[in-house]
Amino acid sequence: MKDQQGSNRISSGVIAAVSAAVVAVGGGVAWFTTQSSNTPTPSNPSAHIDQPAQPSTRQPANEQTPNVYWLRSKDNSIALVPQPVKVASIRPNQPLEAAFQSLLAGPPTQGTDSTTIPKETKLLGLKAENNEVHVNLSEDFTSGGGSTSMMGRVGQVVYTATSLNPKAKVYIDVNGKPLDVLGGEGLELQQPLTREQFQKDYPL
Numbered sequence: 001m002k003d004q005q006g007s008n009r010i011s012s013g014v015i016a017a018v019s020a021a022v023v024a025v026g027g028g029v030a031w032f033t034t035q036s037s038n039t040p041t042p043s044n045p046s047a048h049i050d051q052p053a054q055p056s057t058r059q060p061a062n063e064q065t066p067n068v069y070w071l072r073s074k075d076n077s078i079a080l081v082p083q084p085v086k087v088a089s090i091r092p093n094q095p096l097e098a099a100f101q102s103l104l105a106g107p108p109t110q111g112t113d114s115t116t117i118p119k120e121t122k123l124l125g126l127k128a129e130n131n132e133v134h135v136n137l138s139e140d141f142t143s144g145g146g147s148t149s150m151m152g153r154v155g156q157v158v159y160t161a162t163s164l165n166p167k168a169k170v171y172i173d174v175n176g177k178p179l180d181v182l183g184g185e186g187l188e189l190q191q192p193l194t195r196e197q198f199q200k201d202y203p204l
């Protein structure tokens with residue numbers, strides 16, 4: 001009888017020990033699970049990688065130097081004299097547009113250079129492509145002056161328009177219409193105009 005009770009005690013002790021072990025393991029598992037759930041989840045490593053800067057869509061400025069042409073008396077004649085104008089451009093026609101704005105503003109007050117282009121003249125449009133330059137001026141361009149004055153202002157326009165491409169052909173419009181006759185004396189213009197043609201047909 002005592003052996004049976006001893007066996008029962010041993011069995012109860014074993015059972016208690018096993019139960020304690022199960023509880024301990026279960027508790028450990030529960031603790032590990034809790035700690036795992038509290039551990040911050042690693043973020044996406046790629047989110048911390050600096051992305052390369054995207055290239056700018058704006059084109060870098062391209063500096064060009066067109067010339068503005070003034071008139072200067074020389075040996076009983078009139079010469080076309082260039083004055084360089086540096087322009088940092090980002091548009092194709094911007095250098096010549098800047099040159100014409102300088103031309104229409106007139107030469108420096110001090111100096112021997114002059115212009116026969118009326119100061120009220122405005123640039124209404126300019127386009128240069130395919131070895132052609134189209135210049136659209138306001139009607140003020142046609143006012144005042146004799147034949148020498150007219151030839152001088154045409155020369156200024158032709159040479160300034162071709163300062164980046166001396167072989168280009170120039171078309172002069174006034175208020176959007178081709179200029180065929182200039183001034184009260186009727187200076188006829190055979191368009192397109194070139195430097196070579198101007199030197200031949202309109203000597204200053």
